[in-house]
Amino acid sequence: MASLELGQTIEHDVVMEDHPELQPEQSWFRRVHWGRGVVLWIAAAYFIIPFYAAMKFCLQNVNGGFSLQTLSQIGDAPQFTSALWLSTQLAVVTMVIVMVLMVPTMIYVHLRMPRFRRVMEVITILPIVIPPIVLVVGIDGSWPQWLKSSQWLLALVYVVLAMPYVYRSLDAGLGALDLKTLVEAARSLGSGWVSIIWRVLVPNLRSALLSASVLTLALVFGEFTIANLEGWQTVPVWIYLAPTDNARINTLVAMIALLGTCLVLMLIVSLDRKSHSRRS
Amino acid sequence: MSMDTQSPPITSTETSPAKSGAPVVLENLTRRFGTTKALDGFTLKIEPGEFVALLGPSGCGKTTALRVLAGFERPDIGRVTVDGKDVVHIPAQKRDMGMVFQSYSLFPNMSARDNVAFGLRLRHQRSASRRTRADELLDLVGLAEHTTKYPHQLSGGQQQRVALARALAIEPRVLLLDEPLSALDAKVRAELRDQIRALQQRLMITTVFVTHDQEEALSMADRVCVMSRGRAEQIATPAELYSRPSTEFVAQFVGISSRVGVERSGDSVNLFGRDVKIRGSAPEDARSLDALLRPEDVDVVVAPTGLGIVTHKSFLGATTRLEIGIGGASVKADVFSSAADVFELGTRVDLVANARDVLVTASRQAS
Numbered sequence: 002m003a004s005l006e007l008g009q010t011i012e013h014d015v016v017m018e019d020h021p022e023l024q025p026e027q028s029w030f031r032r033v034h035w036g037r038g039v040v041l042w043i044a045a046a047y048f049i050i051p052f053y054a055a056m057k058f059c060l061q062n063v064n065g066g067f068s069l070q071t072l073s074q075i076g077d078a079p080q081f082t083s084a085l086w087l088s089t090q091l092a093v094v095t096m097v098i099v100m101v102l103m104v105p106t107m108i109y110v111h112l113r114m115p116r117f118r119r120v121m122e123v124i125t126i127l128p129i130v131i132p133p134i135v136l137v138v139g140i141d142g143s144w145p146q147w148l149k150s151s152q153w154l155l156a157l158v159y160v161v162l163a164m165p166y167v168y169r170s171l172d173a174g175l176g177a178l179d180l181k182t183l184v185e186a187a188r189s190l191g192s193g194w195v196s197i198i199w200r201v202l203v204p205n206l207r208s209a210l211l212s213a214s215v216l217t218l219a220l221v222f223g224e225f226t227i228a229n230l231e232g233w234q235t236v237p238v239w240i241y242l243a244p245t246d247n248a249r250i251n252t253l254v255a256m257i258a259l260l261g262t263c264l265v266l267m268l269i270v271s272l273d274r275k276s277h278s279r280r281s
Numbered sequence: 282m283s284m285d286t287q288s289p290p291i292t293s294t295e296t297s298p299a300k301s302g303a304p305v306v307l308e309n310l311t312r313r314f315g316t317t318k319a320l321d322g323f324t325l326k327i328e329p330g331e332f333v334a335l336l337g338p339s340g341c342g343k344t345t346a347l348r349v350l351a352g353f354e355r356p357d358i359g360r361v362t363v364d365g366k367d368v369v370h371i372p373a374q375k376r377d378m379g380m381v382f383q384s385y386s387l388f389p390n391m392s393a394r395d396n397v398a399f400g401l402r403l404r405h406q407r408s409a410s411r412r413t414r415a416d417e418l419l420d421l422v423g424l425a426e427h428t429t430k431y432p433h434q435l436s437g438g439q440q441q442r443v444a445l446a447r448a449l450a451i452e453p454r455v456l457l458l459d460e461p462l463s464a465l466d467a468k469v470r471a472e473l474r475d476q477i478r479a480l481q482q483r484l485m486i487t488t489v490f491v492t493h494d495q496e497e498a499l500s501m502a503d504r505v506c507v508m509s510r511g512r513a514e515q516i517a518t519p520a521e522l523y524s525r526p527s528t529e530f531v532a533q534f535v536g537i538s539s540r541v542g543v544e545r546s547g548d549s550v551n552l553f554g555r556d557v558k559i560r561g562s563a564p565e566d567a568r569s570l571d572a573l574l575r576p577e578d579v580d581v582v583v584a585p586t587g588l589g590i591v592t593h594k595s596f597l598g599a600t601t602r603l604e605i606g607i608g609g610a611s612v613k614a615d616v617f618s619s620a621a622d623v624f625e626l627g628t629r630v631d632l633v634a635n636a637r638d639v640l641v642t643a644s645r646q647a648s
Contacts, residue, residue, distance in 0.1 A: 182384050185382070186380065186382060188372075189376075189378060190379075190400035190447065190451060191404065192399075192403055205390050
């Protein structure tokens, strides 16, 4: 509040301005920022209308009503189960490899080579910059035949593709910890590196690891180009090339994948908020 | 954030005492970081159960010395022996030393009890015995009511007490304290200071305490090692360090000192008209000399024809500090506050040296 001069009276509005807690609670209608609201609704419409149209296409029956008949047909669609199994295996293996490689590396870089973080950032962004077709050409020209004929080749490629997302998640998570002190405290108490990572760091990186895992999962379940060019039928390839005469099934699978990813991302955000409020 | 609980007096005998402290020797340690010499032939011998404070300004090497002892840094040259055994090549996790850090170092995912029990878990103690021991130690540091709380539910002082309990839980041979009080407010700091000292005296653990706060060092330690540029300037008891600083750096860094130009006559100097013995030896090659005086080394007397003039006056509680301009020098002197009214700014005074002996150094003006 501005300083008062002799003879000046304090206006009611001035007091109310300086003490918002004295003001009567505004209705939600007055609190909405209309400019932001319009942008939000336009963005929501951009996502919701196609989603609604696709869901309507999948679930509407000939009488104009809705039924879950298409949903029950997914399991019976030819080769869907094998595509889902392959994608799931690839997702799990990719997540395990990328975590085993990246978690100790990131901890080491944060602790011992902080200057190398910039180089790491540049290196890990390369998979986003390099087109998938270039990766495929590189793989076909250089990798051994026994590996090229194995489905696990895709997992190794996905490890590289997932690096940018995993790097950023872990970098943010490690940056929020007093890593050096925690590690030194654990060491002074007699803890070796495996125990430090497993008992001290991993539990405190839970939300970063969860977010890295979900992004990896989304990547594996969404990657089409490399899987298709290498001749493996993962879920995205199946959606595109499904040997079914019912397009509703393919569309519904794509919608379920999208919805599932959104739900998991929302779960991560809420977990992250919880852990943030706990720390503060 | 929860409030700090009052620290209880350390009288409990519920917990078993730790193993008695081990003798520690840091011998001729040198450690470089690039072109900077953090330690430059640093040597320190610590008796079993002794509490030694490493005191010095930022960058003097005190934290590096502690980290070398802890095993987080390896010296380029030199030996570290604990209980007569060279530990330089032993990794930190095998040195059996408890450490409390400046920043709150509790594991955020564990409760206070789990934090304290962490080291015991690594030593494969049974769950029930870990729990009992952790609860005993939390009781010892006055946190019996907070065993299930997580670090974010504890105040800074409480977190440092849990960290202390955690360091003590493993019954360390040496306890290392890296400025554990510097992040705390003054009241909590004073409480925890007394608590750490009482615990150390009771458990008789060899303790090395790093601080840049001379009040902490002088009030807690059996001996204080004042460090400068990677070396030990003086290692002495707090009383000796204050009253008989061996170097100019120590005299300037510990307590308050004033520099006054003096003339030498034999093994004495003439200080305000009185001959005072030179402490140690005076630099032979100096053209002129300065004496370094503590505020209590000088008496101040009001004298209308005196050579000194009161230029500053600061109330410190029981005493009042005067700054007196005399012959181009500024001398600090303490008087009782009850008798300080007569010393107004601009009052003419005479100074009388009351020190038995005085530290003499080469004059800065001459150099």
